Amino acid sequence: MGMTIAEKVIAQAAGRDVVHPSEVLWVDVDLAMMHDSSGPRRIWPVLDKLGVGVWDADRIVVVSDHYVPANDLLAANIQKTTREFAAEFGIDKFHDAQGISHTLMIEKGYARPGMLYVGADSHSCTAGATGCLAMGMGSTDMLGIVTTGRTWLRVPSTIRVEVTGELPFGVTAKDLILTIIGDRGMDAGLYQVLEFVGSAVEAMTMQERSVLTNMCAEIGAKAGVVPSDQTTIDHFAALGITVEAGPRSDDDAIYSDRWEYDGAAIEPVVARPNRHDDVIPISQLGEAKINRAYIGSCTGAKYEDLAMAASVLKGRTVDPGVLLQVAPASRAALRQAMEDGTAQTLMDAGAHILSTGCGACPGIGSGLLAAGEVSISTTNRNFRGRMGDPDSSVYLGSPFSVAAAAVAGHIIDARELLGVSV
Amino acid sequence: MTDDVVSSDVLTGRVWKFGDNIDTDVIVPGKYLIRDLPEIAKHVMDGIRPGFAQECGPGDIIVGGSNFGTGSSREMAPRGLHAAGITAIVATSFARIFFRNCINVGLAPVECARAGEIEEGQRVSIDLAAGKVVNLDTGAELSAVALPDEIGEILQMGGMENYLAAKLARPSGVVS
Numbered sequence: 001m002g003m004t005i006a007e008k009v010i011a012q013a014a015g016r017d018v019v020h021p022s023e024v025l026w027v028d029v030d031l032a033m034m035h036d037s038s039g040p041r042r043i044w045p046v047l048d049k050l051g052v053g054v055w056d057a058d059r060i061v062v063v064s065d066h067y068v069p070a071n072d073l074l075a076a077n078i079q080k081t082t083r084e085f086a087a088e089f090g091i092d093k094f095h096d097a098q099g100i101s102h103t104l105m106i107e108k109g110y111a112r113p114g115m116l117y118v119g120a121d122s123h124s125c126t127a128g129a130t131g132c133l134a135m136g137m138g139s140t141d142m143l144g145i146v147t148t149g150r151t152w153l154r155v156p157s158t159i160r161v162e163v164t165g166e167l168p169f170g171v172t173a174k175d176l177i178l179t180i181i182g183d184r185g186m187d188a189g190l191y192q193v194l195e196f197v198g199s200a201v202e203a204m205t206m207q208e209r210s211v212l213t214n215m216c217a218e219i220g221a222k223a224g225v226v227p228s229d230q231t232t233i234d235h236f237a238a239l240g241i242t243v244e245a246g247p248r249s250d251d252d253a254i255y256s257d258r259w260e261y262d263g264a265a266i267e268p269v270v271a272r273p274n275r276h277d278d279v280i281p282i283s284q285l286g287e288a289k290i291n292r293a294y295i296g297s298c299t300g301a302k303y304e305d306l307a308m309a310a311s312v313l314k315g316r317t318v319d320p321g322v323l324l325q326v327a328p329a330s331r332a333a334l335r336q337a338m339e340d341g342t343a344q345t346l347m348d349a350g351a352h353i354l355s356t357g358c359g360a361c362p363g364i365g366s367g368l369l370a371a372g373e374v375s376i377s378t379t380n381r382n383f384r385g386r387m388g389d390p391d392s393s394v395y396l397g398s399p400f401s402v403a404a405a406a407v408a409g410h411i412i413d414a415r416e417l418l419g420v421s422v
Numbered sequence: 423m424t425d426d427v428v429s430s431d432v433l434t435g436r437v438w439k440f441g442d443n444i445d446t447d448v449i450v451p452g453k454y455l456i457r458d459l460p461e462i463a464k465h466v467m468d469g470i471r472p473g474f475a476q477e478c479g480p481g482d483i484i485v486g487g488s489n490f491g492t493g494s495s496r497e498m499a500p501r502g503l504h505a506a507g508i509t510a511i512v513a514t515s516f517a518r519i520f521f522r523n524c525i526n527v528g529l530a531p532v533e534c535a536r537a538g539e540i541e542e543g544q545r546v547s548i549d550l551a552a553g554k555v556v557n558l559d560t561g562a563e564l565s566a567v568a569l570p571d572e573i574g575e576i577l578q579m580g581g582m583e584n585y586l587a588a589k590l591a592r593p594s595g596v597v598s
Contacts, residue, residue: 024570037455038495050587067456074456122495122519136519138497140526140582147586152572186443187489191518220489222518275443362494363452383447383493385469390451 002250004158005225006193009133009247013116021157021256030115030132031059032145035101037066037364038120040085041078042139043146054089055149061093061110061119062086063101066364068357099330099356102126102298105134106210107332109239113228113246118145122217123298123380129210130235131228131246133193136217156222157256158193158249163200165263170415172308173204173211174300174378174398178269180259181219182279189221192256195249196226200263206235207304214299215380218276268401268413270376273393274384282401282413292375293318293406294387295399296327296354297361300378303333303342305399310342312403312417313349319409324351324402325367327359349407360387369394376405431551433510433530434558435483439542442487444470446520449491449499462498463505475506483548485540486513491520497527504529510548512537512555512566525573528581533567540564550574 003011003018011019013027034043039062047053054060062082070076079096086094095104102123105111111127117134118124120142127134137151145151167176181188194216201209209226216224226232228246236243270285272278295301295309306328318324326346328334334356337343347353360367361379369375369388375395377387382394395411404414448469454462467474484503490513491499500523503511510530514537524531532548534555540546545558553568569577576585 024572026572038497042497046583050583050590052590072456078456120495122493136495138495138519138523138526140497141522144526144582144586147590186492187515187517190489190515217493220492220517363447364455381445381447381493383445383469385451386447390469 001254002252004193004249004253004255005131005195005227005247006133006156006158006223009114009116010153010155019155021155023155024152025155026150026152027116029118029145029149029151031061031110031117032142033061033063033101033105033117033119033124034142035062035066035121036064036068036078036082038139038142040082043143044081044085046143047147050147052147054146057090058092059149060091060146061101061105062091063095063104064097065100066358066362068097068365069355071366097357099332100298100358102214103302103329103333106130106206107330109236109241112236112243113232118142118151123214125216125221125223126210126214126298128213128216128223128225129206131226131232133223133225134213135223154191156191156193158195159189159257159259160255161194161196161259161261162198163196163261163263164198166200166203167263167266170400170418170420171266171268172398172400173208175269176200176261176263176266177212177215178271178276178279178396179266180261181215181277182269182271184219184259186218186275186277187220189216189219192221194219194221194224196224201226202229205304206231207302211299218380268398268415270401270411271382271396273382273395276380276382276396282411285411288395288411290374290376290395290405290410291321291323292369292373293322293324293402294360294367294375294377294379295402296325296359296367296377297379298329299380300399301327301329301333303336305378306333306337306346307342308399309403310345312400312414313351313407314345316349316407316417318350318406321409322406324406325354326351327354327367328356331356363387376402376411378402432547432549433483434545434547435481435509437483437485437540437542437544437546438474438478439540440470440484440486443489443492444486445493446491446496446499447493450496450502455496455498459498459501459505462502466502466506478507480507481509482507483546484508484511485537486511487538488513488515490516492517495519495523497523500524500529501527512540512546512548514538525577526582528577530577534564536564550577
């Protein structure tokens with residue numbers, strides 16, 4: 001009987017020929033990641049207490065992204081502990097304020113096809129865009145992994161998500177994944193893996209694929225995976241890394257469900273405040289005024305996201321009643337945006353450029369929302385109070401939609417500004 | 423809190439009831455994550471029921487709906503609830519990272535399809551090994567999912583830290 005990608009990766013990591021959904025197995029982890037919030041400050045004291053070190057410094061990535069830049073002394077101390085941890089344990093893959101961990105795992109070429117990768121953050125699933133099995137866990141699971149290189153897994157079943165055709169111009173991976181989450185509900189993928197296939201997925205860049213896998217966290221899934229292909233191999237080749245294509249699901253693999261979408265039928269959508277599965281096409285939204293706009297996070301501030309926003313903002317200015325803030329997902333994203341004029345366009349339109357890092361998305365960094373403020377954001381979650389005051393509101397949308405709303409002062413279909421007939 | 427070993431397979435307590443999709447941003451809002459555990463414990467559930475941490479007490483049990491603990495991987499969500507006195511969460515389903523985090527910090531996650539039949543303020547007893555929840559007010563017996571032995575062992579020992587300490591002390595040093 002055939003196996004899915006997830007089953008193949010887990011079988012290899014467990015030293016088994018075959019695995020079946022619902023089995024609980026101990027597996028070897030290929031690669032682990034922790035950040036400043038989930039990592040050293042939580043783990044180091046326990047390592048000392050247990051009197052143990054790390055299992056393999058070369059397989060551990062440490063990133064400071066949540067408390068970057070330090071806004072107070074508690075945050076400064078968290079940063080210092082993170083730096084000292086990396087030095088003490090010889091972690092060479094340490095990135096201090098270089099970007100958001102999930103963006104760097106792909107940008108640096110760490111997460112590779114066929115790997116079993118665990119990160120101490122719920123959006124670690126992002127790396128599944130490279131064809132690995134990427135899962136998020138908590139700090140103490142990470143403690144177990146960094147000391148032993150092993151963890152337990154319940155073998156997940158896999159849902160096959162096939163998107164045929166192609167997405168129309170102005171419609172993004174963000175619109176697609178929000179549409180899927182809206183259709184299915186935020187717990188529809190619980191304990192399972194979403195495998196994304198079909199021509200609309202194959203046509204996506206690595207960055208757009210990573211939006212699909214990133215938001216698998218928002219449907220409850222253990223992981224999201226895009227089968228590796230020539231786009232994957234080219235991504236690594238551009239980094240000077242030679243990889244072989246990873247495992248693909250067998251033709252007779254067993255899926256728990258098959259979800260089918262016509263890419264051409266997807267349109268720009270937003271998730272309404274407090275529930276990321278309360279998704280509605282912008283064409284049906286009615287009047288929705290905003291006074292804050294945020295382009296940030298691992299979901300929505302990669303170079304291509306900045307470029308999408310710039311294509312809307314070029315030659316336009318942000319509505320005087322709106323504060324548009326942009327927190328690039330990595331220094332490399334900002335650098336690329338500077339080199340080709342994208343950053344200039346954003347600033348000319350009136351955007352306020354913030355530091356790279358997780359920023360306001362987890363309610364920690366700069367750019368928080370006050371009571372009564374209404375934001376549209378390229379981020380991934382809009383749980384009540386996530387980005388600031390419990391009485392602030394957050395719509396989730398694509399970089400096109402956020403930029404267009406910043407110009408209009410209310411949410412509109414960005415294609416009206418992109419010169420596309422809708 | 424990992425020093426508190428779950429000494430018995432049966433947990434009994436008073437119920438606080440919550441709904442579906444209770445997310446970690448309302449359990450421990452992001453602004454508290456920089457604080458230490460005792461401070462965080464004073465603010466659990468602030469995002470959905472301010473004052474909860476002051477009302478709940480040692481041995482209390484939370485009953486939730488589907489996808490309990492969805493969202494961020496922040497372990498301070500179950501750790502904060504545990505420090506506030508909660509010993510178990512009974513829900514129709516759990517978000518997977520939250521489920522793992524509960525086990526790792528010694529807070530029992532109990533999957534029970536009929537959790538919705540339990541009301542706020544009632545008393546329940548939970549037999550973890552047998553996979554059974556008894557409503558002590560109504561006498562109703564609800565079946566729950568018993569944890570696989572490999573995972574139950576971690577919870578039994580009070581969490582991953584104690585489990586690792588025991589495993590690493592073995593001559594082989596090999597987990598599982």
